[in-house]
Amino acid sequence: MFLAKVFIYYKTGVLDPQGSAIKATISSSGFEHVKDVRTGKFFEVKIDTCDKAQAQEIANELCEKVLANPVIEDYKYEIMEA
Amino acid sequence: MFLAKVFIYYKTGVLDPQGSAIKATISSSGFEHVKDVRTGKFFEVKIDTCDKAQAQEIANELCEKVLANPVIEDYKYEIMEA
Numbered sequence: 001m002f003l004a005k006v007f008i009y010y011k012t013g014v015l016d017p018q019g020s021a022i023k024a025t026i027s028s029s030g031f032e033h034v035k036d037v038r039t040g041k042f043f044e045v046k047i048d049t050c051d052k053a054q055a056q057e058i059a060n061e062l063c064e065k066v067l068a069n070p071v072i073e074d075y076k077y078e079i080m081e082a
Numbered sequence: 083m084f085l086a087k088v089f090i091y092y093k094t095g096v097l098d099p100q101g102s103a104i105k106a107t108i109s110s111s112g113f114e115h116v117k118d119v120r121t122g123k124f125f126e127v128k129i130d131t132c133d134k135a136q137a138q139e140i141a142n143e144l145c146e147k148v149l150a151n152p153v154i155e156d157y158k159y160e161i162m163e164a
């Protein structure tokens with residue numbers, strides 16, 4: 001069994017309105033040192049296989065086809081034994 | 083300037099309906115090796131200070147008061163120079 005930790009984040013240059021809203025709220029709550037907030041998602045995916053290369057392939061396919069929107073998002077993932 | 087990478091995830095035992103929905107979709111799309119999906123959020127927060135200890139304190143306060151819901155969520159963060 002392997003655990004894939006998948007991180008999805010907006011590409012540089014893509015607007016992040018949720019991040020901007022959080023930044024505005026934070027700033028007005030007295031955190032004047034905070035200059036920018038960008039948001040992202042992550043997923044922990046359990047993959048039932050004994051073959052790390054296969055787990056990596058599945059994680060890659062999942063990112064490309066299901067979890068990320070490749071038009072506006074980038075992804076990275078880490079595979080570890082679980 | 084420091085960059086805080088903040089990860090928010092559900093505590094063990096807290097239901098994750100979004101994760102379950104993604105798991106169901108993935109399984110019905112032919113990824114039969116995927117056994118579980120848990121979702122989380124992450125934030126990249128730019129903190130304008132020269133003092134790493136202060137950056138850490140701000141990140142901690144942000145997690146406790148703004149970004150995470152301590153009833154159902156855990157958090158961790160990494161601080162790095164940006």
